[in-house]
Amino acid sequence: MTENVKAKRHEELGLSDETVLEMYRTMLLARKIDERMWLLNRAGKIPFVISCQGQEAAQVGAAFALDRNKDYVLPYYRDMGVVLTFGMTAKDLMLSAFAKAEDPNSGGRQMPGHFGQKKNRIVTGSSPVTTQVPHAVGVALAGRMEGKDLVTFVTFGEGSSNQGDFHEGANFAGVHKLPVIFMCENNKYAISVPIEKQLACEKVSDRAIGYGMPGFTVDGNDPLEVYKAVKEAADRGRRGEGPTLIETISYRLTAHSSDDDDRAYRSREEVEEAKQKDPIYTFGLYLKEVGLLTDELEKQITNEIMQVVNEATDYAEKAPYADPESALKHVYAE
Numbered sequence: 001m002t003e004n005v006k007a008k009r010h011e012e013l014g015l016s017d018e019t020v021l022e023m024y025r026t027m028l029l030a031r032k033i034d035e036r037m038w039l040l041n042r043a044g045k046i047p048f049v050i051s052c053q054g055q056e057a058a059q060v061g062a063a064f065a066l067d068r069n070k071d072y073v074l075p076y077y078r079d080m081g082v083v084l085t086f087g088m089t090a091k092d093l094m095l096s097a098f099a100k101a102e103d104p105n106s107g108g109r110q111m112p113g114h115f116g117q118k119k120n121r122i123v124t125g126s127s128p129v130t131t132q133v134p135h136a137v138g139v140a141l142a143g144r145m146e147g148k149d150l151v152t153f154v155t156f157g158e159g160s161s162n163q164g165d166f167h168e169g170a171n172f173a174g175v176h177k178l179p180v181i182f183m184c185e186n187n188k189y190a191i192s193v194p195i196e197k198q199l200a201c202e203k204v205s206d207r208a209i210g211y212g213m214p215g216f217t218v219d220g221n222d223p224l225e226v227y228k229a230v231k232e233a234a235d236r237g238r239r240g241e242g243p244t245l246i247e248t249i250s251y252r253l254t255a256h257s258s259d260d261d262d263r264a265y266r267s268r269e270e271v272e273e274a275k276q277k278d279p280i281y282t283f284g285l286y287l288k289e290v291g292l293l294t295d296e297l298e299k300q301i302t303n304e305i306m307q308v309v310n311e312a313t314d315y316a317e318k319a320p321y322a323d324p325e326s327a328l329k330h331v332y333a334e
Helices: 002-012 017-042 056-064 080-085 090-097 132-145 164-175 204-211 223-238 268-275 279-289 295-318 324-328
Strands: 072-074 152-157 180-186 215-219 244-249
Touching (some): 002 017, 017 080, 017 090, 017 279, 056 152, 056 223, 072 132, 080 090, 132 164, 132 180, 164 204, 180 204, 204 244, 215 223, 223 279
Parallel strands (some): 072 152
């Protein structure tokens, strides 16, 4: 009985067996690239890592609910799962980590996590947090003015939901009923500041009503729940019913970045407890329970992914750096 109920979860959402396995594969690829980047950083080979670990389910579940041929994504710095789903490769991400000339995001000019790739409709972000939110609203407005059937999807952390950019963007989108999906990836900490010191309200989604849009809080460790929420939000946007605010609850399994020591503000017990809900493990368990993932297939997928990560690492490490003269490119009009 349990198996039948569980088997229906992805089928009820209209997701095929192949699609949910692809979601799992993308989540695992994001995790393995991220883990490799930490090793490279600790070996002194790359300067900086800002991690997606613990948030892959929300990122991949959401991105799979969008139209990769029409919609625009404006990711924040942790969104490796989003950009991989939208067409970035392990090689692209490693070129960025090594700051090489071929880095598609910025030609090695920006820190990792500043994702941008025109051909895949990934709109570049900036170092000050939350600037991507009004940009997403602008892209949605332009799409409407040009009569295009597109939705914009923008992500940010719960700390960003306290920034002026979020409130201005949400207000404008609400007033003009623009097809924007605001997704807050609540990982409980804005660097070292816990959620209870950031918000006076209970949930980030409580803020939606002030801007005339629906707000939902979902389990960010469950890619199917996130998929459902984002799919419904995208459908609303396409019907002209305006924006949606979605809050995904997960936990940041690593320090804020490779420059942060999280032992200063959270206990090891808290982190270990969160690891019991690791979405890579729990989603893998779901796929095993419904008979889609065997130990053998899991091993095969992991081996294939590690080969991709190894090849991407080798390629990026050997790739040339940009010429020093190119530093001023794209700064002034030419």
